[in-house]
Amino acid sequence: MSLQLSDGSDAELAALALGGRQDAYRELLARHREPVFRLVRATTSDPHEALDITQETFVAAFASLARYDHERPFSVWVRQIALNKCRDWARRRRVRSFFTRAAPLEEAFDVAGDAVPADVQAAHRAELARVTGAMARLPARLREALVLRTVDGLSQAEAAEVLAVSEKTIETRLYRARTKLKAMLGD
Structure with a gap:
């Protein structure tokens, strides 16, 4: 097949991957790993766990690639898998927390450059x-x-x-999320 992988659709890449083309798996990963990682990191609030969960997401996605519906966007399908992995992680975390009676502190912030004063960095991190x-x-x-x-x-x-x-459900959930955040943050 003379298809340039970077030019192929996600559905075409999935078919090639199922046919044994390792470079098709790599192209799918390259296309979708950043958005999946951002979603997982924002959902878990833990960059270290987000790396592991992102990797688990793609392992699960590639293992079940034969069940991928080529009529739907791959990005939606892989994000659904990522959210399920995040939910699994949250359940496991609650169980561990219950048994250990200790909630882990999550202090994983990148050190900012020297151009920003330390007190401003601290305020931003806080x-x-x-x-x-x-x-x-x-x-x-x-x-x-x-x-x-x-x-x-x-x-x-x-x-x-x-x-x-539905889109209306998203709209309602966004409104409620923003209202709750505003109340929690006192703004």
Whole structure:
């Protein structure tokens, strides 16, 4: 086949991957790993766990590639897998927390460059931690809609498709998420 992999659609790449083309798997991964990682990181609030969950997402996606419906966007399908992996991670985390009676502190922030004063960096990190913590306390259905729309930048229709709900449901969840965040943050 003379198809340039970078020119092929996701459905064509999936078919090639199922046919044994390793470079097709690599191209699918290259196309979708960043948006999936952003979604997972925003959902879990833990960059280290996000790396593992992103990897688990693609392992699961490639293992079940034969079940991928080529009529639907691959990006929606792989995001649904990622959200399921995040939900699994959250359940496992709650169980571990229950048994250990200790909630882990998540302090994974990149060190900013020297151009920004240390006190400003600290204020930004504190505000980011405050917002991230408030988002983590939102119910999962509200947090997922908020992350897909504001962090991942999906349209309302795309977010609705990923979550398998109506666009109106996304709109309602976004309104409720923003209202709850505003109340939690005192703004």
